Amino acid sequence: MDTQFHSLEGPFIHFTINNELFQQHYDQLAKTAPSDLFHTMIDGKDCLSTKALFKTFSKKLAFPDYFGKNWDAFNECINDLVSREGYSAKLK
Template sequence: MTISRIIESATSLGAPWVHQLIESQVELIREAASKADVLVIELDGSRMRTLDRLFAEYKEQFSFPEYFGWNWNAFKECLGDLEWLPARKYLTIITHADEVLSTELSELGTFRRVVQSVGKTWSTTVGLGYKRGHGEIPFNTVFIQDYDSGRPLDSLASYASELRR
C-alpha cells in the first residue's frame, strides 16, 4: 500500500482501521490530519509497556470518565462511546509502538483486536444519536514503529496482514 493510500485509509470509514507506519512517515499523517476535520490523539507507546499503563494513557488522553473500570470491556466501552469527546473523525497515533505492552506481550493480541473492533463499530454504527448526526464516524489507529529501534513489529505486522485477508 502506498503512503498516499495509507493516509487516505487512516482517516476513512473503511477497513483496515489499524495501520502500521515507520517513524519517518508520521509527519505525513499529522499533516494530512491537520487538513481534515480529524481529532488526533497521540499516545506514546514507551509509556504503555504494561496493561495498567496502557489503560492510564488512554484514560488520560481520551478523558475517560472516572468510573472507567480498568479492564478490556471497560476500555472497549469507553472508546466506543466518547460522548464527552465528540468529533467527526478520530485518529489515534501511537508512537514507539514497538514498546506497547512489551512487558505483557500476552495482552497485545487483545489490544489489537479491541482497537480493530472499535474502528469497525464506529464506521458501521448509524445510531450514534442526534447530537452526532446519526452517522458513521471514522476511528483509526496508526502504530508508528521506531525506525531506529531495530525491533520489528512482527506481531503488529502479522496482525495487519490478517486484516487484509
Template sequence: MHHAVKGDIPSITAHPPSGAAVYKLEGLAMRNYDGLFAEFARKLSFPEYFGHNWPALEDCLYDMTWGPSASCYLLVINDWPAVLSESELDRPVFTRILSDVGASWAQYPGTPIAFNSLLVGEELRG
C-alpha cells in the same frame, strides 16, 4: 480499522478535517496492560468511571458520548512495536478491540462514522 505505517505521522494529524477528533498516544507509555489503560485515560480524557480493564476500554471507545462529539475519530499510536511489549499475549486482544470498535462505528445508525487506528512504527525483526 487499523493500519500500520512506517515513518512520520501523516499530515492529517497536524491539520485534521473540521469536526474530526485526533488522539495521539505514545506506544512507549503502553508497554504493559496498566500503561496502556493509563495512556488512553489520559490522552482521550476518559470519564472518572473508566475501570482500567479491557471491557471498560471497549465501553468507552464504543460510546464516545462522554467526550466532545466528532464527525470522525482517529487514534494515532506512535512507537507501535513498544505497545504491550511486556505483555505480548494482550496485543491480539487490543488489536481486536480496535478493529471491532472501528467496525461498529462504521455501522452507526443514520450516518456511519469513521473510527480508525493508525499504528506508527516499524516492527522489530529478530
C-alpha cells in the same frame, strides 16, 4: 504495513511501526483536518504494562472519569468512541 491516511472519514485507528513516515502523515492530518475532528497519537512505548496502557489511552482518548481501568471498561470506552462523529486516533 500501510501507513497512508487515505481519508479523513472516521472513525479510524491506524497502527504503524514506521515512525518517520507515520509522523509525516500525522502532521499532514493535523494541518488539513477539520477543526472539529479530534485526533491524537499514542506511542506504544507508553503502554508497556496494562496499567500504563489504561492510563495512556484514558488520557489521550478522553475516556470518561468513571473508566474502570479494566479490560471490560476499556472495551466499552473504545466502542463508545467508534460511534462518535469526527473522532479518530492514530497509534504508533
